Amino acid sequence: MDSRPDLAAAADRMAAVAAGIGEDDLASPTPCAGCTVGDLLAHVVMLTLAFRLAAEKKPAPVEGPPPEPSVADLPADWRRVLPERLDRLAAAWRDPAAWRGRTAAGGVDLAGEEAGVVALNELVLHAWDLAAATGLPYRCAPEDARACLAFAMSVPDDPEARRGLFGPRVPVPEDAPEFDRLLGFSGRDPAWSPS
Structure with missing residues (x-):
């Protein structure tokens, strides 16, 4: 039995959230400190390319860690670019190779299996970030929540290990739903709202 996650559901959910974002939402705050909706969309557009190239074992167009997310880097045609990149990302990770x-x-050397789970985690968490910021609905597939929670729990609880990946853990009850525990482990408050 194949235990590798399929990124298609997470990619589809990200596309659905992005499709509901209006131009007037771009300046809204997100659960990612100091990051607006526009900044986060620019990051997602970039990471969909970076993780597709990682799946294909091709070099990134720019070496080293990604730049700080900025709406200034959001392509004018992001509504066309993002769904296309999400489709290509999911397709690339369907290849067992x-x-x-x-x-x-992002300038980090990874095992292929680690990179695939990080890509899934990025899609799941940032779709929630964008949905929470804009009041759009979001529901994570249970199998994606399970895979991402296992990954989040595997990251040591120290600032150095979490830097660039997660914020400080937010306490969430142990009997909370898996997705809420994932949010807490990743440094997000499941009850976050923009106001």
Whole structure:
């Protein structure tokens, strides 16, 4: 039985959230400190390319860690670009070769299987971030929540290990739903709202 996650559901959910975002939402705050909706969309557009190239074992167009997210880097045609990149990302990670060997994303050397789960985690968490920021509905697939929670729990609870990946953990009851526990482990308050 294949235990590799399929990124298609998470990519589809991200596309659905992005489709509901209006131009007047771009300046709204998100659960990611100091990051507006526009900044976060620019980050998602960039990461969909970076993690597709990681799946294909191709070099990134720019080496090293990604720049700080900025709406200034959001393509004018992001409504066309993002769904296309999400489709290509999910397709690239359906290739079993993507999950084998070594690759890199954001200047970090990773095993293919690690990179695939990080890509899934980015889609799941940032779709929720964008939905929470704009009041749009979001529901994570249970299998994606499970895979991302296992990944989040595997990251040591120290600032150095979490830097660039997660914020400080937010306490969430142990009997909370898996997705809420994922949010807490990743440094997000499940009850966050923009006001």
